[in-house]
Amino acid sequence: MKRLQPDTLIRNPTGRPIVASRVIDCQARRVWNMVGTFSGFDVFIPALSHIEMTGTGVGALRTKFFRDGNQVVEQLNSRDEHAMYMTWTTLYNTLGVARLWAAINVDALETQCSRVTWTLIAEPEDAAQVGFEQFVQAFAESALDNVSRLLGPQ
Template sequence: MASVKEQIEIPAPADAVWQIVRDFGAIDDYVPPITSACLSGEGLGAERTLTLADGGEVTERLTGRDEADRTLRYTLVEGPLPVKNYEGRLSVDSIDASSCAVTWASTFDVVDPPEEAVAATFSELYAAGLAGLKQRCIPRSAQ
């Protein structure tokens, strides 16, 4: 089983960042390769269909949202990447009153190797998404 983990520090309170991350249907607001997200359903079991910049589509299902731990979990239902048993997690951890660390991690089985190339694709996506989240969370006056 392969795994990928990216992390970023954001100079904003954890609770404020969590309010953005916890919105399962709004990932297109901060992940650049995603041009739109369409949410169907509510709560656990809700699915989002993501349209990618290249026109591809990915469907993901919300499997957990822990408000106390500020953690969101989801699985990949279908998409163009050669993986199965994909489980993703986004978590927001407080560093102090005015900053936090956001971690985006996943585990998956690679169907069509090389595993390193597939892992690198996810790593690049997560890094871009976390950078976009940071940009969205920092007040424009501080940028």
């Protein structure tokens, strides 16, 4: 009998990063308070009905429930409150994504102006899936448009 060895199904995706970025007329800390809250993405992603958390801090899991019935489970890999960035990995989903790693960060440009950048590296379950990168890009762009609408000048 073969001796059992440590194994895992988790591996980082490979491929071209997909990047969405917005300059927002808003103080960086205020933008970070929205996009840097791992449990709060349902505030700026209307497709989410709610989020359930398991644990806190790095290593915590979030389950995102979409209004259309899809679910995504993600693990927080890193988070730096001072530098205003965090990274996470998708562990399970019903969206047809094989692997996904993401990062979001906020940079202060001026006192009342900041840039939020969402970087994703993702692989579809079906390598022949048409439009996968465009879907991921459009999802991230739409979410950041919502952040800009919610926090920008009223």
